[in-house]
Amino acid sequence: MAVMQSLQIDGKFRSLVENTPDTIVIADEFNKIIFSNNKIFSTFGYQPEEVLQQPLNILLPPTYRDIYEVEFSRFIKNYKTGGFNPITEVPGYCKDGTIIPAEISLSVWHENGHTFSSVIIRDISERKKWEHSLESEREFLKGVLDSAEEVIIGCDEKGFINFHNQAARLKHLIPPNQNGLYHYQDRWIEGFHYYHPDGITPMKLEELPLYRALQGEIVKNQEVFFRTEEESYVLVANGRQIVCQEGLKGAVVVIHDITTLRENTGSILQKNQQLLQAYNDLKEAERKLIEANNLLESRVKSRTEELTAKNQKLNYYNKALQKANIDLDNFIHIASHDLKVPIVNMEALLKILNKVVPGENEDALSLIDKLEISMQRMKKSIQAISEVAKVQKQIEYRFETIDLPELLVEITESMAEQIKTENVLLEYDFSEVPAIHFSYINLKSILYNLITNAIKYKAPDRNPQIKIVTHRQLDGVALQVQDNGLGIDLEKNGAKLFTMFSRLHDHVEGSGIGLYIIKRIIENAGGTIEVSSQLGLGSTFTVYFKNQSIQ
Template sequence: MSHQDMILIVDDDPDLREVLRDLLQHEGYQVHDVGSGAAAVDRARQDRYAVLLDMHLPDAHGQTVLQRLRELDAALPVIVVTGHVTDDNTVGSLMKGAFAYITKPHKPDEIRATVRRAVSVRALAERSETFQTALSESEQRFQCLVESAHDAIIVADPQGIIVSWNKSAERMFQYAEPEIVGRPLTTIMPPKYREAHRRGLAHLNATGESRLLGHTVELEGLKKDGTIFPTELSLATWPTQHGRFFSGIIRDLTERKEAHDALRRAHDLVETILASLPGAILIADQDGTIVYANPLAGRAFGSAETGPLTGRNVLDVLPLRPPEWTMLVQGLKNLSARSPVGQPDGECAVKDRVYQYRAFPMSPRGAERLQVGLVLWDVTEQKQLQDHLIQAEKLASLGTLVSGMAHEINNPMQGILGTAEVVLEEQDPEKIKEYARDIVEYSQHIATLVRNFCAYARPSFREDETEVDVRERLMEAAKMVQRSPHFGQVEIVTHLDPVPLLRARRAEIDQVFVNLISNAVQAMNGRGRLTLTTRPDGPSATATITDSGCGMPKHLMTKIFDPFFTTKDPGEGTGLGLSIVHKIVSKYSGTIKVQSEEGKGTTFILQFPIEKNPAGGASWSNRPTLH
């Protein structure tokens, strides 16, 4: 049973206490009884009761006990019971806080009704106390929240006078609470807002409406020292019996504005740098959708018909195939944005211009979606100069090859002339046919020599890329150099395994091998062994050229691919041969390595990655070897 149903009977007559106890217990109350004022006070300290108090107790007057009980609990309902009705007993008791008084002898119905009312009042008092406690705790929590808030929280009355001001408001506006409470809100407003504030306040009080309610707006605040600073305001209002109060939550935007301005300046700087770079820049997501293109990229790859590049797919802008893009993205996922630039990732032609490009990851570390940055630079003129340089170097070597070719042509020409003279005197038709077949054979040999020579001499940049058999080109290059007068007594040893076909310009691959074989022959001074090897090496085709010549010291091996570097005597070389070889090999994403030891010879190792054909495998050569 709850404590509001508890009754305390205070009377020195035990018989009367028993009668009252039986009566009230029958009504469902929990009843305690005591015979003195001191015992009543002790009980009241332990529990909350509705009290039936006799005025005449052996240890104290009833009004004295009443006063002490009320001091313990002002909400305690005390029913005074007396057999002597006097003003002092009745009015005096009521004046001291008694809930009611009952005269003896008791009437059961009166006792029941009065106790019932007292218990109800006790319950109401306790509920009120509970509500007051909860309200007080709520106010304390709210005040703690307000004081600990990072934002300024300000409350003003209907006249716009500040009535509440938290710690953050003190820090933000530099006013302590005692010096600002009671002053108008215009104190913390720049002058340009004050008239609008007065009109808005009048409208709010008249209609309960304001354009600021329910919105967050950016305004400016005024500090005590006169500093004007950016703020963000959220406004709320509520009606009271004294008019409409309102509160504002204000956030200082100074740091945010400074950060935003710094970000904007950095963005503008990056935009300026990107716009002034000599390269075209594209940024695309991993699916290929372009999200950024600098102005140069727009001019290079866009058009009035297709519109802006952003939103388009990079595969529609650049001549890349889906497998190439997929491989590029997968490769970048294992890199960081700080990876070195190094060599270009590839080369492509757009609108009759040639571009080399480099890809790099753009997404922040830990991001789920990768963005790909592409830097493309126009190398059209550079490629044209390089092609002409390659052709010039090729022509420089033709003089040596021509002398050997003249010797090769001279022998069949002598055969043709000699056979023709015999034919002129021969009468037998069968012999004439036989001599004619010899002349045709000599002529075909000469035609083959001339055709190969012309193919080598033709500018490679006029040739389209085709599938090239590295092994076949190595053999043909050896045959061509073999006819030169410098070849002498060099022995050729071959280990030529079938290799995958390389997509390239045949003349450029010929130039690589002719140059390297010519250098090897010259290093042996016409005597020694030339070893030529081809082999498949995983997804690559590998070719090696080894001579038994003089070799070279280690300090020169790092320079041999530099333009104009040569170990030959003045007038015997341009110093461009190996530089051009390196450029051609790199053009096809290949590598070239050199191994050399003084007095023992030199080996060049060339490795070309093989692009898979649409059927999913590489094409392979399978032709006879050189004997």
């Protein structure tokens, strides 16, 4: 208490401790704080009165308090027997729980039979940041120099080699001694195998590029030959002193390996001779090429005349084929148009006959029924011929972006009664490709024909199941229609599957042109159609839309 009274009264002491940049704390013999200057607030966040009578180790992290309690007691004991006053780096513990790096200095004195200790605490956070920043810059610079292809070697003002980069180590330009260190000034010649450009005469110490740079010379493009037991290099060195405000700091040399360049230079004459020989060979080849070219021109002229004659003949046949196609189109038009009139007349006559023939004349009525069946088949055949004619002419339709789910709804609504009657289970997945850029009427015809075929040729022992999916391809879209119907014997009937008027099953009515029309529509648009099938299990038709704009 007497010490505290003297501190409170001594204005000079208080002025001194309050103006110091460090935190000053005084503790009694029980390690209780009895005084602190105001610096404790900016350093630890405590007001001076808050720490009075608190244990001294309140300024240390909890995990360190027991350890430093023992160390502090040991320090006081050692001090009594002629101890010491070291500066120690410890972690400081702030009021808000923040841990800061700090340095502490302890001292002990005795007064009126009591022991007191003073602690000077310095916050070294800024210094640590500066040291970390300096170390980061040093590592960054080292990384930059190590990444350089050129060899970089430096020494201090006394000639001790204190830096070399990765390239120097890889080329063994810095010889290690037994301790793994590197030679310095008085042993440079012993460890370094430098020679004059002749590769024979050893270089003296005063001729070495680094030594010359250390002596104040500006070394420019000094050529040096370096040899070890395993390898040798031709080097070019540049160097100079390193001088700052404090004076000479050392020297540095940058060495470039020109071994490959020299080897290339040494072979230039040989390569020139080879190039000259190659030039002469080329001139001879050019002469022979001219002769061959003249012979080729003669043959080409003859061949051209031959091809011209064949081309004229081909043009003649092509015109004849075009005329035949026109005649065929005219014939189909006449067959599909002019035959409609007599068929209509025959239908009218059959209706009259139905009315005038007595009901009891069963033979006549049976004959009329057969004539009506034949008439309907003829009408279907004429309609089929008309459809084929449209496809044969390759009618151009406007392409547009078609929403596949909407198109499928339109198709299924038009055949809703048939789907209901046959108990058809229709599934589709257009998630991968929901839209196709194509002719609307043609795409509708393709889907309609494939769906109706799947229903027509259903298996007799199960309900029809149809699944329609789309897949992306590298150059377009694949549209698959899969069914569980009768299936097709492809080995037997695959070749005639897509031919005109081909029918594989006689128990179902049809014209036999549906698949033919589909194939022509797809091929006219640059696509293809394939089928895979197993007899009795079902079929899968895959349409490939090539070179289409996929949405």
